[in-house]
Amino acid sequence: MLFVALNAILGAAMGSFLNVVAERSVSGQRWWGAERSRCNACGKVLSAWELVPIASFLLQKGRCRGCDAFLGWRYLFVELIGAIFGGFSSWRFGVSWAWITALLSGYGLLLSSLTDIYGGYVYDSFVVAMGFLGIAFRVINGLDAAVDGLFGAALGGGVMGAIIVASRGKMGYGDATLSAGLGALLGWKMAALALYFGFLTGGGVALVLLALKKVGRKDPLPFVPFLAMGGVLALIFGPQLIVKLGYFPGWPWG
Numbered sequence: 345m346l347f348v349a350l351n352a353i354l355g356a357a358m359g360s361f362l363n364v365v366a367e368r369s370v371s372g373q374r375w376w377g378a379e380r381s382r383c384n385a386c387g388k389v390l391s392a393w394e395l396v397p398i399a400s401f402l403l404q405k406g407r408c409r410g411c412d413a414f415l416g417w418r419y420l421f422v423e424l425i426g427a428i429f430g431g432f433s434s435w436r437f438g439v440s441w442a443w444i445t446a447l448l449s450g451y452g453l454l455l456s457s458l459t460d461i462y463g464g465y466v467y468d469s470f471v472v473a474m475g476f477l478g479i480a481f482r483v484i485n486g487l488d489a490a491v492d493g494l495f496g497a498a499l500g501g502g503v504m505g506a507i508i509v510a511s512r513g514k515m516g517y518g519d520a521t522l523s524a525g526l527g528a529l530l531g532w533k534m535a536a537l538a539l540y541f542g543f544l545t546g547g548g549v550a551l552v553l554l555a556l557k558k559v560g561r562k563d564p565l566p567f568v569p570f571l572a573m574g575g576v577l578a579l580i581f582g583p584q585l586i587v588k589l590g591y592f593p594g595w596p597w598g
């Protein structure tokens with residue numbers, strides 16, 4: 345229980361950090377090194393206390409202590425997502441390769457969703473890091489695991505690549521690279537489930553938005569957040585579902 349709570353706190357800090365990485369990537373700033381976080385409105389350097397995730401937002405009602413500007417719900421929202429995901433994965437998988445793979449998948453998807461939402465981009469460097477680490481973990485754990493990751497990358501990149509070609513530019517190239525990186529981490533069966541759940545949630549939301557006339561038939565829909573949702577749903581339900589269907593989920597899931 346302490347382990348889960350600790351990981352929820354680490355997850356909140358991770359959400360806070362990834363938000364900064366995403367904002368700085370989109371605005372072309374460096375996110376590594378000694379650059380301090382500042383208020384976007386008045387430029388005041390935020391104190392260590394103001395960087396405490398969730399608690400500082402709630403206590404200050406999301407406002408800057410310098411200029412009282414509202415900093416935006418996205419900080420609280422992303423920190424909560426990080427906390428729930430960090431706590432959930434540690435509860436679900438314990439200390440294991442599945443846990444490490446799940447964390448890397450979840451935070452990689454969160455980061456790319458944020459850069460996609462803030463700036464419309466998926467950054468290749470983050471996706472390549474996901475794919476590279478995925479294959480590296482798998483190589484350490486045997487040939488079958490490594491081949492499974494390569495099939496996962498090919499499946500994710502291939503399916504999304506084909507859809508991008510067929511959609512004639514309605515979907516971005518970043519959807520394919522992110523699916524490939526995710527596939528390398530998850531392996532091909534979990535990657536197939538992630539895509540399936542992603543299309544299901546994305547399609548469902550698109551139908552609701554179309555029905556409410558919030559979007560037109562020709563408007564592009566950002567797929568990355570749905571792919572992220574699909575990936576998380578696969579992490580939650582995937583391994584048991586694959587077993588129920590009569591298959592072996594493959595390393596590291598079972």
Ligand SMILES: [Zn+2]
Pocket residue numbers: 383384385386387388408409410411412413
């Ligand atoms: Zn301020």
